[in-house]
Amino acid sequence: MTKRVLAMAAVGFGALNSAAMAAPQGPFIGIMGGANFSQDHDLSGGGLTINRSVDTDTGWAVLPSIGYRYENGLRTELELGYRKNDVDSISGATNGSGEIKAKSVMLNLVYDVETRGRLSPYIGGGVGIANVRYDNVNPVGVGGITDKDDVFAYQGMAGVTYALTDAMEVAAEYRYFATRDPDLRTSAGVALKGDYDSHAALVGVRWNFGTPKQREMPKPVAQVSEPEPAPAPVAEPPALPRNFLVFFDFDRSNLSGEAEAILADAASYARAHGAVRIAATGHADRSGSDEYNRALSMRRATAVKAKLLSLGVMENEIAIDAKGESDPLVPTDDGMREPQNRRVEIVLG
DSSP states (O other): OHHHHHHHHHHHHHHTOOSOOOOOBEEEEEEEEEEEEEOOEEEEETTTTEEEEEEEOOEEEEEEEEEEEOTTSEEEEEEEEEEEEEEEEETTSSSOOOEEEEEEEEEEEEEEOOOSSSEEEEEEEEEEEEEEEEEEEOOTTTOOEEEEEEEEEEEEEEEEEEESSSSEEEEEEEEEEEEOOOEEEBTTOOEEEOOOEEEEEEEEEEEEOSBOOOOOOOOOOOOOOOOOOOOSSSOOOOOOOOEEEEEOOTTOOSOOHHHHHHHHHHHHHHHHHTOOOEEEEEOOOSSSOHHHHHHHHHHHHHHHHHHHHHTTOOGGGEEEEEOTTSSOSSOOOTTOOOGGGSEEEEEEO
16 A cells, blocks of 8 residues: 555656756755554563553654765765554453554665656665653553663665755655564563564655755856957947847746846947847756757746846847757756856847
């Protein structure tokens, strides 16, 4: 059942995996939560005369964590955990009552599989310490148990992560958690050995505080062609500037303050030098599909046109086009981010 739920979640996330987005390196915080399916717990002891099986209902688990993601795909986590299940039945008793809880502190090592997409599977494990507590559990003939013990704990996990943005991702996960047998004592003073292990179906969210590794983007500046030499002895005005470039953030088409300043310069030059045509061509880097990048570059060109119109340029003087990732300023491999390729080129004529 749990595996089927995770498989359906993976298929659903896969349908959304249309644009590349690498997980940022650096620190993160997260929280996971969901259903906790505790195994039957065996109780034994009392001079080997006691042997009970404690069955529990489906419970819940919550697992906050803080960690660090490395360049090689590994991430380390310090995780706190709380798991709780109500007792359903106890062998030899007419009915069961009480609760079984586990608090844990775990150190996890997880590997995120690089897919160059928003969806990324992962697998990992962890070790730590758990405080296993039985509250008002009443096996037949030995007195009630309200006791706890600190024991070694270990776990394994597998799941999928979907990057909503560079800073935020959601996850769906299966996890197995188990401990060494806790030592417990009943209200009648009988020493017993318990056990604890569980399976969990979890969902959660992580917030990343690192940044993707990429080339440093140079500060956008107006690109002006060399002025033509003036024939002697008659002095002529400088030639019309031909090209301007504005740059965009990753997967964005909104104009930055610097881009708006460059477009204001372009509109001013066009009015001063009598430009009768302005061609704005949008481009994208190679992170994402061809179809998505062509649409993104058209949105960028449209944003430039809208700004020029607001600066007083006539609509019939502006032509826009979109080339997606087909004409990079800096050649890269497919799937790579390159800030200088996320641009709109403006040519005056």
